[in-house]
Amino acid sequence: MKKFNTALLIVFCLIASFSTHAGAVVDSTQNAAPQTSAVTSTAQKGDDHIEMADRLRAEGKIYVVIAIILIVLFGFLTYLLVLSRKIKKLEQMLNERGR
Amino acid sequence: MRSRMKAIIESKWFKITAIVFVLYAHIGGLLFDVPRKAILNETIRGLYFHVPMWFGMTFLFCVSLYFAVAYLKNPSAETDKKTVEYANVGLLFGILGILTGMIWAYFTWGDYWHGDPKQNGAAIALLVYLAYFVLRGSIDNEEQRARLSAVYNIFAFAAMVPLIFIIPRMLNSMHPGSDGNPGFDMYDLDSRMRMVFYPAVIGWIMIGMWIANLRISARNLEEKLFDLEDEKI
Numbered sequence: 634m635k636k637f638n639t640a641l642l643i644v645f646c647l648i649a650s651f652s653t654h655a656g657a658v659v660d661s662t663q664n665a666a667p668q669t670s671a672v673t674s675t676a677q678k679g680d681d682h683i684e685m686a687d688r689l690r691a692e693g694k695i696y697v698v699i700a701i702i703l704i705v706l707f708g709f710l711t712y713l714l715v716l717s718r719k720i721k722k723l724e725q726m727l728n729e730r731g732r
Numbered sequence: 733m734r735s736r737m738k739a740i741i742e743s744k745w746f747k748i749t750a751i752v753f754v755l756y757a758h759i760g761g762l763l764f765d766v767p768r769k770a771i772l773n774e775t776i777r778g779l780y781f782h783v784p785m786w787f788g789m790t791f792l793f794c795v796s797l798y799f800a801v802a803y804l805k806n807p808s809a810e811t812d813k814k815t816v817e818y819a820n821v822g823l824l825f826g827i828l829g830i831l832t833g834m835i836w837a838y839f840t841w842g843d844y845w846h847g848d849p850k851q852n853g854a855a856i857a858l859l860v861y862l863a864y865f866v867l868r869g870s871i872d873n874e875e876q877r878a879r880l881s882a883v884y885n886i887f888a889f890a891a892m893v894p895l896i897f898i899i900p901r902m903l904n905s906m907h908p909g910s911d912g913n914p915g916f917d918m919y920d921l922d923s924r925m926r927m928v929f930y931p932a933v934i935g936w937i938m939i940g941m942w943i944a945n946l947r948i949s950a951r952n953l954e955e956k957l958f959d960l961e962d963e964k965i
Binding site: 684702 | 762960
């Protein structure tokens with residue numbers, strides 16, 4: 634029963650967040666259907682019409698951006714892992730002591 | 733229920749999956765192809781970060797709501813703790829969502845705050861949840877605090893739903909998925925973007941659960957320590 638409840642809760646929460654937000658995205662995608670094809674066809678004809686960071690990529694600078702972002706992310710995730718381990722250790726210590 | 737969730741969240745596979753998904757979202761988000769849209773240009777990649785914050789917030793507030801209702805059915809300090817901490821992390825995600833949205837708005841819509849219904853709605857929803865914490869801070873008695881804030885939590889969630897999901901869609905809004913702005917009222921959320929977007933959402937939700945779990949554990953530890961100290965005295 635407990636397992637079922639857990640699964641149900643997780644599914645409910647996921648559905649709640651997905652359906653409320655995804656609805657916007659899906660609706661807009663469907664509304665966009667006629668216009669999207671127009672956009673993609675123009676995009677295929679001349680990608681230069683819409684500026685993107687093509688040169689940045691060609692010069693490989695995108696990897697610099699990625700490296701920077703990953704450093705920040707790794708720092709944050711490492712902190713999370715270290716904190717996790719610390720708390721686990723403290724919990725174990727207290728459990729042993731308490732009993 | 734709690735020990736089951738705790739076991740899942742603290743398991744190795746959960747943490748590794750969360751980390752892998754978030755890393756994938758960051759790397760793929762920058763490297764993979766995206767649709768070429770006027771005005772948005774490369775900022776469309778912001779979708780992979782801004783929107784998962786809101787998904788994460790909604791999910792965490794749902795969990796907080798669950799525990800709030802659970803508290804009212806079966807009062808216990810433990811349940812109250814979970815209610816608060818999930819609301820806490822949900823609020824964090826919401827604030828990050830608003831901030832990322834503001835920066836994105838500045839470069840694409842021209843202003844940090846556009847008065848867009850979704851922006852306003854989201855801001856109000858966050859204020860409503862901030863008031864939840866103010867309410868908690870203002871009550872000394874633990875049981876009363878837990879009970880009143882549990883009830884408020886339910887109302888806060890009930891307020892958030894129309895503010896963020898219903899009203900903005902009915903009004904003219906710059907945000908995708910709403911009536912109005914023909915310039916860029918849709919994202920081509922084709923399979924290219926979905927491939928990064930969905931893992932990003934799942935990854936960030938998992939990270940949010942992880943953080944909330946850590947906070948709950950830390951508070952439990954605090955309490956045990958206080959108890960031990962009291963016993964000594």
